[in-house]
Amino acid sequence: MKTNELVTTEAELRAAIAAGGEVYVDTGTTITLSSPVVVDVPVRIIGGSYSVPDGTGFHVTSSNVEFNRIKIGGGWSYSGGFDSAQKLIHVQGTSAAPLENISIHDSFMSGSRADNVWLEWVRDAYVNDNIIKRFLYSGVMQISCDGVVVNGNNIWDSPLIGQLNCYGIAVTDADNTVAARSRNITITGNRVHLIDWEAIDTHGGDGITIAGNTVTASPRGIALVTGNSTRVTAPENCMVSGNFVDSRGSRQTVREGVLLGGIANTPADGTVVGNHIIGYGDDALVANYYDRGKTRIGSNNVPFQNWRPLPLGEDFTANTTYPPEYMVDGDTVHFRGGVIPKSASQRTIISVLPSIARPSVLTTVSMLKGSNASAGEGVLGVWPDGRMVLMYQSGTDTYTYFLHGSYEAI
Numbered sequence: 001m002k003t004n005e006l007v008t009t010e011a012e013l014r015a016a017i018a019a020g021g022e023v024y025v026d027t028g029t030t031i032t033l034s035s036p037v038v039v040d041v042p043v044r045i046i047g048g049s050y051s052v053p054d055g056t057g058f059h060v061t062s063s064n065v066e067f068n069r070i071k072i073g074g075g076w077s078y079s080g081g082f083d084s085a086q087k088l089i090h091v092q093g094t095s096a097a098p099l100e101n102i103s104i105h106d107s108f109m110s111g112s113r114a115d116n117v118w119l120e121w122v123r124d125a126y127v128n129d130n131i132i133k134r135f136l137y138s139g140v141m142q143i144s145c146d147g148v149v150v151n152g153n154n155i156w157d158s159p160l161i162g163q164l165n166c167y168g169i170a171v172t173d174a175d176n177t178v179a180a181r182s183r184n185i186t187i188t189g190n191r192v193h194l195i196d197w198e199a200i201d202t203h204g205g206d207g208i209t210i211a212g213n214t215v216t217a218s219p220r221g222i223a224l225v226t227g228n229s230t231r232v233t234a235p236e237n238c239m240v241s242g243n244f245v246d247s248r249g250s251r252q253t254v255r256e257g258v259l260l261g262g263i264a265n266t267p268a269d270g271t272v273v274g275n276h277i278i279g280y281g282d283d284a285l286v287a288n289y290y291d292r293g294k295t296r297i298g299s300n301n302v303p304f305q306n307w308r309p310l311p312l313g314e315d316f317t318a319n320t321t322y323p324p325e326y327m328v329d330g331d332t333v334h335f336r337g338g339v340i341p342k343s344a345s346q347r348t349i350i351s352v353l354p355s356i357a358r359p360s361v362l363t364t365v366s367m368l369k370g371s372n373a374s375a376g377e378g379v380l381g382v383w384p385d386g387r388m389v390l391m392y393q394s395g396t397d398t399y400t401y402f403l404h405g406s407y408e409a410i
Contacts, residue, residue, distance in 0.1 A: 007048065010034065017043055025049075027071070033057055036090075039065055046070075052088060054113075060091040066103040074112035074135070082136045082162030086113035093121035095144065095180065100124050110134050114163075115141055120174060123147050133157050138167045139192070142182055144174040149186045156193035159251065168192035168218070172203040173233070181206055181233045188212050196252050198223045199245075204233030211241045217249035221277070224270055225261045226289075234262035234289070238270035247279035254280055260297070262289035269294035276301045282308070292355075292410060298330020305329075305356060307336070310403075313349035313388070315342055319400045324350075326357060331410055333357045335380075335403035338371070344396035350380075350403075351388040357409050358386045366405030375399040382407065 025048025042064035093099035102125035139155035199218035224235040257280035262268035310324040319338030341347035376395015
């Protein structure tokens with residue numbers, strides 16, 4: 001075909017792609033793909049409407065490939081339910097020969113029985129300004145990728161039908177090895193809505209930036225996790241910043257707004273700052289098995305750990321009107337409420353704090369004075385092992401001592 005002629009049939013499409021260069025496809029005609037269209041040479045595919053009842057639509061095995069203003073419909077609507085074989089655009093390199101310079105933009109994808117854009121062993125790719133809706137596994141999946149930018153996409157409506165989980169945008173690895181982990185991925189400015197498992201996720205990614213996205217109606221908004229106990233890499237050097245995350249409208253039980261999690265002996269780390277999170281209650285921000293020294297969680301609209309009861313030690317009871325509580329925001333621990341010595345001889349150990357609230361060295365927090373003029377006083381101190389004590393105390397009274405002050409827990 002001449003380069004200025006519009007492709008109108010499946011046979012013409014396959015022939016034009018095999019020849020490489022630029023392929024212009026008639027958008028007014030829907031081309032049904034009877035089997036995967038192999039893209040094994042550099043090519044720009046511009047326009048076209050495609051129907052993919054089953055399996056893969058386009059199977060890309062070449063670098064320097066672009067999809068521009070295409071429309072692809074999967075088989076969910078008329079061929080049945082979940083089928084893991086369906087990938088509307090499958091870009092597949094290898095560990096020995098990753099693909100490069102892949103661009104998928106300004107396109108429309110819907111109705112996939114599993115995946116829409118699937119990138120595997122790909123470097124320096126762009127998935128920008130697409131609409132991806134009504135699918136049964138993933139909107140944009142990145143496996144063992146490096147330097148991919150996912151920006152400005154509108155991704156929505158992935159129900160749990162025939163599968164255990166689903167993702168709007170996901171970043172993971174092929175081989176569960178350090179060498180295979182995804183790195184240097186940028187996920188910015190996307191709208192991800194109504195994803196019944198996790199809206200944006202990484203399993204063990206390194207240097208993943210998730211910034212300025214709008215995530216709504218999803219039970220878990222943003223997850224930076226290791227995965228199950230068989231996995232070997234935790235998320236590291238990740239940034240979650242300036243996102244709006246709102247659970248309202250979720251079809252599933254709400255879990256976490258932003259989750260940072262490693263596993264035993266494989267800690268995660270990252271920075272979670274400047275996010276606005278609505279509707280997740282005390283689980284708006286959750287972190288477990290993480291490296292405190294490499295992690296910053298603060299300056300969000302909700303504290304890292306909201307006010308909760310202070311676990312009391314052996315020497316004090318709670319003031320029932322003003323019960324003692326602690327809060328962690330960023331690396332700062334705050335106290336409020338009152339504690340009462342049990343007796344003249346039991347007035348030293350107030351609490352044993354959990355690891356999230358422990359300083360690296362013995363820290364004096366504030367001067368405390370009992371709630372009566374004749375009451376004693378002392379210095380509130382916290383040890384690295386979590387013991388919260390009344391030091392240098394005077395008096396033998398059992399009046400209320402109101403907690404106040406804050407300190408850095410690192």
